[in-house]
Amino acid sequence: MSLRTRLVIFVLLFGSAVLTNIFALVYLARSISDSMDEIERIRQRQLVAVQMNAHLRDAEAALYRYQINGEAGFKSQFIEQLDNFSNDVEQYHQLAIEPNEQQWASSLEVAYQQTLTTGSDLIELRDGQTAMMEDFLSTQSRLSTFLLNDVMPNRPDDAAYTSSVSEMQDASRAMLSAVTSYLASPEEGKRVQFTDAVVSFQQGINDFRSLSQSEDEVRWTSDALAQFEKLKSLGTKLIGGRDLQQSLYANFISIIFNASQQTIVGQIEPHETKKFAQEQKDLLNSVWVASTASILAAAVISGFAILFMFYLSRQINTRATALLDGAERVTHGNLSQPVEISGGDEFGVLAESFNEMMRELANREERLRALIGRMAQIQDEERRLIGLDLHDGLTQLIISANMHLNTLNSQIGSRLNAQTLQSLDVSRTLIKQSIDEARRVISELRPTMIDDFGLEQGLRQYVTELCEEQNWESEIVTDLRGLEIESSAQAAIFRIAQEALSNIRKHARTGKVRVELSAEDQSLRLRVQDWGQGFDASLIQQDEAEHLGLVSMQERAQMINGVCKIESELGRGTRVEVDIPLDSLVQRSRDGR
Numbered sequence: 001m002s003l004r005t006r007l008v009i010f011v012l013l014f015g016s017a018v019l020t021n022i023f024a025l026v027y028l029a030r031s032i033s034d035s036m037d038e039i040e041r042i043r044q045r046q047l048v049a050v051q052m053n054a055h056l057r058d059a060e061a062a063l064y065r066y067q068i069n070g071e072a073g074f075k076s077q078f079i080e081q082l083d084n085f086s087n088d089v090e091q092y093h094q095l096a097i098e099p100n101e102q103q104w105a106s107s108l109e110v111a112y113q114q115t116l117t118t119g120s121d122l123i124e125l126r127d128g129q130t131a132m133m134e135d136f137l138s139t140q141s142r143l144s145t146f147l148l149n150d151v152m153p154n155r156p157d158d159a160a161y162t163s164s165v166s167e168m169q170d171a172s173r174a175m176l177s178a179v180t181s182y183l184a185s186p187e188e189g190k191r192v193q194f195t196d197a198v199v200s201f202q203q204g205i206n207d208f209r210s211l212s213q214s215e216d217e218v219r220w221t222s223d224a225l226a227q228f229e230k231l232k233s234l235g236t237k238l239i240g241g242r243d244l245q246q247s248l249y250a251n252f253i254s255i256i257f258n259a260s261q262q263t264i265v266g267q268i269e270p271h272e273t274k275k276f277a278q279e280q281k282d283l284l285n286s287v288w289v290a291s292t293a294s295i296l297a298a299a300v301i302s303g304f305a306i307l308f309m310f311y312l313s314r315q316i317n318t319r320a321t322a323l324l325d326g327a328e329r330v331t332h333g334n335l336s337q338p339v340e341i342s343g344g345d346e347f348g349v350l351a352e353s354f355n356e357m358m359r360e361l362a363n364r365e366e367r368l369r370a371l372i373g374r375m376a377q378i379q380d381e382e383r384r385l386i387g388l389d390l391h392d393g394l395t396q397l398i399i400s401a402n403m404h405l406n407t408l409n410s411q412i413g414s415r416l417n418a419q420t421l422q423s424l425d426v427s428r429t430l431i432k433q434s435i436d437e438a439r440r441v442i443s444e445l446r447p448t449m450i451d452d453f454g455l456e457q458g459l460r461q462y463v464t465e466l467c468e469e470q471n472w473e474s475e476i477v478t479d480l481r482g483l484e485i486e487s488s489a490q491a492a493i494f495r496i497a498q499e500a501l502s503n504i505r506k507h508a509r510t511g512k513v514r515v516e517l518s519a520e521d522q523s524l525r526l527r528v529q530d531w532g533q534g535f536d537a538s539l540i541q542q543d544e545a546e547h548l549g550l551v552s553m554q555e556r557a558q559m560i561n562g563v564c565k566i567e568s569e570l571g572r573g574t575r576v577e578v579d580i581p582l583d584s585l586v587q588r589s590r591d592g593r
Contacts, residue, residue: 016301024294031286039279041095046272048092052108053264055085056115060256063119067126067249075123082119086112092268104268111259118252122245129241133183136234140176143227144169151208151220161211167204168224171197172231179235186242194239198232326354330361395438402431455490456480456517459497463515466501473512481519485585492556493517493526493578496564499553500528500576508532508574524580531573537566553578560585 059081066074089112093105147169155161174197182190205228209221326339338355405428416424450458456478467474485493497515504513510532517526550566553576557564562580 020301021294024290028286028290031290032283035279035283035286039276039283041097042272042276042279045092045095045101046269046276048088048095049264049268049272052085052088052092053260055081055088056256056260056264059085059115059119060253063122063252066123067245070126070130078119078123082112082116085115100271101268104263107263108259111255111263114255115252115259118248118255122248122252125241125245125248129183129238129245132234132238132241133179136179136231136238137176139227139231139234140172143172143224143231146220146223146227147172151217151224154217158211160207164204164207164211168201168208168228171201171204172228174200175231175235179238182239183242186246191239194235198235201228201232326358330358395435398431398434398438402428402435405431450487450490450494455485455494459494459515459517462494462498463501463513466505467513470505472510475512475514477514477516477518479518480524483519483524483582483585485524489560489580489585492560493524493580496553496556496576496578497526497528499549503549504528504530504532504574507535510573519582523582524585526578526580527575529573529575534568534570534573536570537568 059078062074062078062081065071066078089105089108092108093102096102096105147165152162152165152169175194178190178194178197181187182194205221205225208217208224212218212221322339322341326337329337338358341350405424409424409428452458453461460476460478463474463476466472497517501513501515504510508530510530512531514529515527518524553566554564557578557580560580562578565577565579566574567577568574
């Protein structure tokens with residue numbers, strides 16, 4: 001029986017159970033839809049109630065701050081919060097359905113009008129008090145300046161005269177202190193203090209009138225009395241206004257409390273919470289009824305389907321696992337072990353196709369590896385030829401130019417002026433640097449150290465010379481245990497180390513490098529590590545074109561059946577690690593012989 005036929009039987013078994021469940025789901029969907037609509041309306045009313053309470057409290061806080069500070073921003077904030085509260089009340093009125101909800105909405109509209117009226121009266125009273133307080137302060141300042149600068153210096157030696165003026169001066173200050181204190185904290189003692197200061201000023205001006213002798217002093221008496229009367233009148237109005245303000249604010253707080261705590265918190269919110277709980281209960285009952293009917297009706301049919309599915313899933317799991325294991329082996333490069341699945345169903349056909357694909361991939365990989373190896377040999381040969389051309393051509397020309405400059409310097413150096421002689425010395429220095437750079441490039445293009453000393457000693461000498469040139473602290477560890485390696489593999493390993501060190505020289509900005517080449521139990525390992533600035537290693541896969549040197553190291557490692565890992569972290573350096581199986585190196589060595 002094919003897999004498709006088995007699946008059709010399984011679908012038919014479950015289809016009958018699904019049809020039974022559909023009727024239960026339709027009932028459940030209608031119940032949920034109705035309940036969700038009602039819950040949404042309750043949620044909206046709850047949200048509006050919370051907003052109304054918050055806006056009322058914010059309006060109260062804004063008005064209180066305006067009464068204390070008198071900043072215009074708090075007044076506009078009070079109006080804005082009341083407008084928001086009015087909008088919320090209107091929205092709640094639209095959402096209200098039951099008679100008690102309509103009644104609560106109407107009471108909140110009345111509370112809004114009362115709050116707006118009382119708050120506006122408080123704001124108007126606070127603005128008037130501010131203007132009167134400025135007039136009061138100005139009048140007291142003028143009176144004090146008048147007594148101190150004009151009246152007091154007239155008869156400095158007359159003790160009775162100066163005493164009456166001082167009494168008026170002290171009384172005006174006491175009036176100012178009493179009024180400002182009462183506005184800050186309306187206590188009865190401050191009102192009495194203001195009255196005592198008024199009486200004291202009147203006594204002082206009476207004494208001053210009896211002591212007046214000149215026309216100026218008589219005129220000063222009238223001026224002081226006029227300013228005193230104005231000061232007394234303003235102080236009395238300020239104290240009375242403060243009492244009215246306290247009364248209005250108490251009424252304002254009462255309105256806010258009734259609307260917020262009694263109506264919103266005490267009635268609306270418990271009502272909506274109760275309705276929400278009832279809707280939840282109804283919804284749970286609907287779910288229970290639909291679920292029970294669905295489970296009981298489908299239990300028997302589902303039982304048969306599950307037994308059939310268990311048998312079918314075991315077969316599918318076994319065959320799918322075999323295919324996945326084969327794919328995992330292909331991922332790790334194992335193309336020699338086929339997938340073994342018996343039977344003529346779809347999995348058997350798929351396994352045969354998969355095995356054929358593995359055989360084709362193995363053939364292509366072998367051809368590709370041979371091609372890459374040949375390309376690497378050609379590339380090394382081209383580098384060698386380029387190095388020879390540079391050595392026999394460009395380098396010889398630069399050396400010849402250097403000899404001519406040296407000859408020129410010895411012949412006419414004593415006859416040149418200082419500036420010309422300096423330019424000649426700079427040219428000779430640049431020529432010498434060019435010779436050194438050309439020799440370094442030739443050395444990298446045509447590394448003769450492997451041919452002269454072998455891989456182990458040649459790599460050690462190359463690293464030592466490079467570290468001396470770059471002033472690096474070096475650590476070199478080599479131990480091949482007498483392992484014989486094919487020349488092409490030696491060149492690939494040396495090229496990987498050379499490329500890694502070249503990247504360190506160009507980018508790492510390090511002061512220390514470590515190079516290790518050692519033969520272990522199962523593999524030959526090459527490690528090149530620095531402690532420089534590092535980089536983001538994930539960028540190699542994202543943009544290979546910008547990291548051709550790193551990619552080339554990985555490709556050279558793959559060419560000799562090795563794996564190249566590049567680990568780097570910003571600020572902590574980079575490590576290049578290449579592992580090559582010893583079996584692969586030994587096999588290549590035997591093939592070379």
